[in-house]
Amino acid sequence: MVFPRHLFSTTLSVLLAIVWLSTSLSAGSIPERFSSCAVVTQSELASQVGRDVMRDGGNAIDAAVASAFAMAVTHPAAGNIGGGGFLVYRAADGSTTTYDFREVAPRSATAEMWIDEDGKYDRDRHHSSALAVGVPGSVAGLHLAWSEHGKLPWKRLVEPAIQLADEGFEVTPGLAHSLAESHDRFKISQASLDQFTNNGELFAVGDRLVQKDLARSLERIALEGPAGFYEGKTADLIVEQMQAMGGLIDHEDLKAYRPVQRSPVTGTYRGHKIISMPPPSSGGVTLIQMLNILEHVNLREFGAGSANSLHWMAESMRLAYLDRARHLGDPDFVDDQPVELLISKPYAQEQHSKISPEQAGVSEIKQIQMLQESPETTHLSVVDGQRNAVALTTTLEYSYGSGIVVAGGGFLLNNEMGDFNPVEGVTTLTGQIGSQANLTAPGKRMLSSMTPTIVERDGELLMVTGSPGGRTIINTVLQTIINVIDHEMNAQDAVNYGRIHQQWLPDRIQYERNAFSPDTLNLLLERGHVLDQLGAQGSAQIIVVDPKNKELQTGVDHRRPGAAAAGF
Incomplete structure (x- = not known):
């Protein structure tokens, strides 16, 4: 009997998780130590990218930006240029700031948009359609943090991600399992299937994942900064995808997006x-x-x-x-x-x-309850030789976001609109919440954990x-x-x-x-x-x-x- 490669990789990933659970939930582990600088991410390749940036004279912000772009290639379930996130920065002198690049609702969004024609809440519309895509913030937010604190040229920070996308990288057991588990979600569009299947077959461990369209999108970002994403060809591709699938984002939404620096x-x-x-x-x-x-x-x-x-x-x-x-x-x-x-x-x-x-x-339910959020987010931590520090968390919401890959752009779009409360005044035991503070509104950022x-x-x-x-x-x-x-x-x-x-x-x-x-x-x-x-x-x-x-x-x-x- 021949054991299919994709089933082997999936089974191996599950077995590794079981072994970890049975052996690691206790004290007695020895941490890896570094004398000068360190970066920890969900992707070995992305961590190496951040380390190399600091070795070339970059600081913690540079390393965080470069690692984040690399994760958009190597950890597509949550790393992204089509989503958003938050960055907390502490400089070596003790000064601190944060960068909010959470997605925002398009201008035509309304608090009633999650209600169907019969007046009932439509969960699929709220979480699993093109209507659930918020205006992405990652590119603008990372650029703002870099423009205020970075040392190395912007292009230098995006280039490793371009190379990983253009030349590809070997699929790990974890990625093979993740792609197989989410395969049905990629059926939402042909571009998604083309990007995340290997000529129609599931990726197996050791296969090479090449993402040429994503490499071209990253090149435009490297050369033009945020304008290479929110305007021009990439913006055209996003709007075309939204129009084809019934989404709300248009050119004005993209051009108007701004990250926010907050105390x-x-x-x-x-x-x-x-x-x-x-x-x-x-x-x-x-x-x-x-x-x-x-x-x-x-x-x-x-x-x-x-x-x-x-x-x-x-x-x-x-x-x-x-x-x-x-x-x-x-x-x-x-x-x-x-x-x-x-x-x-x-x-x-x-x-x-x-x-x-x-x-x-x-x-008690009458007092209100939490809205359920997707667990598919990713976090990275960086400390450089001067002890500047970055804590950065980004997300697409669900694993692989909406599942929608922008045709010709090669990147996934989020489904963050699902983090808005769906119906005012209605709170249920299944996870729906009705408080007014987090209802959908044009240009509004959805609450996050x-x-x-x-x-x-x-x-x-x-x-x-x-x-x-x-x-x-x-x-x-x-x-x-x-x-x-x-x-x-x-x-x-x-x-x-x-x-x-x-x-x-x-x-x-x-x-x-x-x-x-x-x-x-x-x-x-x-x-x-x-x-x-x-x-x-x-x-x-x-x-x-x-x-x-x-x-x-x-x-x-x-x-x-x-x-x-x-x-x-």
Whole structure:
């Protein structure tokens, strides 16, 4: 019997994930260390691109930009030029800023566009059609960050991605599995099938993925900057695709897109400074709120993975995610968000007093709930030799976004419009939310859970962290920080350790398989928690500055295949 190549690669990827889950959710791992600089991404090739940029004299921003473009080629499920994201930057002198290049709704979008002719919510229209494509922000956002902080020429940063697309690269087990798993979604357009199948067959491990049209699009970006994407030939190709498939984006939408530089949201946790992304990311506000609540309990004394620690973390998640759903949205449209209240210490004291040490709280649908987001995002962390640091999280929303490849352009378009709340006033247990702050409107950015974050200790850089995972992102980032600060784990242990997730509704704790002892789980059940086992949560890529010798420890998350660190 001949075992088909694509089935072998798919089976191998699944087996590797099972082996990882059964062996890695514990302490005792040795992190890779670099004395000067480091970059950690979901793609080994992209990490190497970032390292080479810094070796050639580039800084953390240069490396992040180059790695991000490389991931648009090597990690197409989430790396992108047709999506968006957030970047948090801390310079070596301690100054900080953020770049918001989240997608925006086209000018003709309306809050009622997700309702069908019978007055019912149409989920396919909201998530799986050309109507779900928001105006992309990645190219403009990366260029803005580079224009203010980069050292190397723009063209130099895009060239490695051009070469990878033009000459191709070997398909890894993880990519072969990912492409096979998403094959049906590529049937949405012939351009998608042409790009992500090997002459009509599934790609197998070792095959070469060549993306000539994407290389030409990247060349226009390299030569013209954002104008090479939002105007001219590439813009024409996007608009033609939208018109052919019933999408809304037109030339004026593309030309009008602007990234936004915003002040970070900041807080403190046990003397450490937390620097994270403000709205329209909900990540920074929710993260700081949870840390403020947990500051009132001794997690170190409880111990990592203990029932007490998990109970307090879950209850802080419950309360913070409720506030996230109630209040947060695009600050350019929602001007009454109580951000300062939500991240304040007095409010955390009030929230802490609502938590019973021995009994799980109760979530009620009338109070509102989270909208489900796709877990297919990607994060990269960079620290250079001067200790400039970048935390960058990008996404297409679903894995491979809308599944729509722009014919002649070679890149995928997002389906981020699915992150808007679909129907005002309607909240359901299945994940629909009806609060007004995140309803669709022309030019509006949809709320996100992406949480790129940087941590300081005594005024010096300590940690760069972030993760994919949709609605679980904030809680994954929370736990990497707690593992480093409270439990004094090294970077790799902090990434490997088991994770939980609570998001108000559904009212349950999700926990990773094999991560916690049966006794611990039983103690949580006795406190009234509902438990739900899952496979793996997130894929955090972190860097920690060793306080003793100032070396860079890298935490590479292998929950998803392909991640790697590079540096020197």
